[in-house]
Amino acid sequence: MREFVFALEYEPGTNPVADVLADHPDTTIRSLSCHVTSDSLWRVDHATGSEQALAELEAAYETADYFADCLVKDDCGADCEVQVLDRSNGTLVVYTYWERTNVCTSVPHVALEYLGEGLLFETYREGRRYRWRIVLGSDAPIHEFFDALGEEVGECTGIEMLRVTELDPDRNRPESEGELPDEQREALRAAVERGYYETPRRIELSDLADELDVPRSTLSYRLRRAEASLASTFVAEDASIETLTAPSETAGI
Template sequence: MREFVFALEYDPGTNPVADVLEANPETTVRSLACHVTSESLWRVDHATGSQAGIEALESAYREPTYCADCLVRDDCGADCETQPLDRSSDELVVYTYWDRTDVCTSVPHLALEYLGEGLLFETYREGRRYRWRIVLGRDAPVGDFFDALGDEVGECAGMEILRLTDLDPDREEDDADKSLPAEQRAALQAAVEYGYYETPRRTDLSELAEKLDVPRSTLSYRLRRAEATLATAFVADDSLEWDETIAAGR
């Protein structure tokens, strides 16, 4: 098995959910489930963020012209059902289902067509960036799929391949690194590379955001979330070592 990770970057006005997430950088959406057949698609998403961001996101999901994951910019005529399953001031769980028409297409439908059945999908949305992770067979034609996706996406979104790797169950990976989304890891790596953490700093947040071509507020949020994750993991590891020292009587 392999994992293929790529990202779409929606232009303003082409996707209502992306517009809301851009305006509310503290709000993100992660998939809990995604299933596709040749005729339909259903998914469950979990959003977290500010109260204003959650309210705006719920409204975006309910827009009549919005059909989750459909890549057709004009009205495709699909029968789309969106239903909140759970709602609080800072969380939203949404179920979406739609029946495909002759003109409908989506990332999962293209994956089913080019990569075959038995695929696993995981998604993460932050700002205008929509990251996809697909677990697929070793011999699946990833290049053909990505070319077809580019044809369907057209000019409404940018595309970036993040990685294509074999899944190795024996490979050890740092727990904190696993918990960091690719966007946060990339932000940290760039911050270190351009001297953001040096004293004095070689670059400030605005300059770094310009280099990465992301809004300053989005970059700030990614760095804060990444730093919080790493700090929490560090303190947890340090506490564990201290407990082990006490237990050993040292």
């Protein structure tokens, strides 16, 4: 088995849920389940955030021309059902179901067409970025799927491949702690070399993004994820050192 991780990034005005998340940076959405057949899609999402953000998210989910994950920018005529399962203590749990029309498509539907059945989907959304993780067979034609998906999302949505990893049954995650994906490592190296972390800065984020030929939001995301990973590794290693150097309870006995 392998995991394939990629991300979509929506331009303003192209996805109502992404617009709400962009307006409320502390709000996130993760999938609790996601299932697809050739004719339909249903899923349960778990959102956390302020009461105002959750109210706006609920309204976005219930928008008449919005169908969860449909890649068609306008109303595709699908028959959609939205039901709020929980709304309490900064949490919103939403169930969505829709039946396809001839013009409807989605990430899971393209995956079903190119990668076959038996797929596991996991998603996470923050800001305009929508990260997908698909667990699939080792011989699945990932690049054919990714090319087809790129054609479907069009120009209004950026798409980025993050990693393809063989799953190791002896570990819950395929990457060792502190190991950065190539895109994050390259972004961090460029930021250091060009003086982004100096005081005062020698280059601003927008200028660095232009030099690297990536959207500003994409570069910001890569740097934030790299910084978070490095910070977590530093704290873990620091705690280990403190444990090793702490005086023994039996010292002096």
